[in-house]
Amino acid sequence: MKKNIVGKLTVTLTCATILFTLTACGKKADKADDTSDKGVTTVTVATGNASLPFAYLNEDNQYDGLDVKLMEAVDKALPEYKFKFIGGDFPTTLSNLESGKAMIASFQFEVNDERKQKFTYGTVPYTDWDTFIVTNGDKGKALDSFDELKGKKVYVTTGTNQAAMAENYLKAHKDAFTLVYGEYTNEQIVEAIKSGAVDATLAPKYSNDLYVKNYGVNFVIGKTPVNKSKAYILFNKKADEKLQKAVNDEMAKLKEDGTILKLSKKYLGGDYVPKG
Structure with a gap:
């Protein structure tokens, strides 16, 4: 009877030891995974x-x-x-x-x-990001200032600095020109200017360079930017x-x-x- 009790106790302790060892190994593995991601x-x-x-x-x-x-x-x-x-x-x-x-x-x-x-x-x-006025050279000369936009429709992307600077100008020169807001792609901007839906847009030099290169248009910019920026x-x-x-x-x-x-x-x- 005693031998059986001892035998059972030995088996129980052995199983417990194995279970503990496996559990401990498992915890170490989890910790190693955490460590591999730690700091990232x-x-x-x-x-x-x-x-x-x-x-x-x-x-x-x-x-x-x-x-x-x-x-x-x-x-x-x-x-x-x-x-x-x-x-x-x-x-x-x-x-x-x-x-x-x-x-x-x-x-x-x-x-x-x-x-x-x-x-x-x-x-x-x-x-x-020096901003210039972009216009269709086939319909007129290049423009250098907001004053020259009088009576025109100007496209600006919503929420941009170009929209803000145009809005600030209009605060002091009410109704000098009309702003057309949107989220146009480059192609849509080009089409809007070509079709006359708008007369101009505000953009950096490289944007106009891309319009000319990619769409074969005769868009022009003034000699001086209306705003210097980066x-x-x-x-x-x-x-x-x-x-x-x-x-x-x-x-x-x-x-x-x-x-x-x-x-x-x-x-x-x-x-x-x-x-x-």
Whole structure:
């Protein structure tokens, strides 16, 4: 009887020991998995999904464009972070950033007072964004100032700096010209100007260069910009300072080593990188 009790006790203890060992091994494995992911933070980046050549979905339904590839280059150099993109039109990108759905936004953002209040700007400008008046050269001469737009219809993309600067001019010069708002593609902008639906748009030099190159139009710009500016990324106001520094530092390196220039030539067709 005693032998049976001892035998049963031995088996029980052995099984318990095996169970404990397996459980312990299992816990170590779980911990190892956690450790492999430890220190890697997923960061959502808001960008466009239909804005060639800056941010769009390509034929493989993958995010592409200058702004996207720039963020991917930053992400590649920062193993402690993993970037995930969320797309939308220009206003949606800003609302995604403001709401906290994203901590970074990359979509050719210029500096203006309203955005400075809501967001934190990156420290590295990566695209020249001097704004010119774009018109159809077949229908008239190039224009150099807002004063010359009197009585005309001007297309602006909703929520952009170009819309804001035109609105500010109209505050002091009521009804000088009419603004037509939208989320047009490059092709739609070209067609609107060609057809006369609008007389002009506000855009940087490289946008007009693309209109001429890709659509064979005779669009022209003035000799001087109506506004001098540059594009930056934006951070949510609550974005971690360590993240901000890491991204800003890496963007400075990418500008220095020529990566941003390569992206500019690939997607914009030339050197549109700010020198400063």
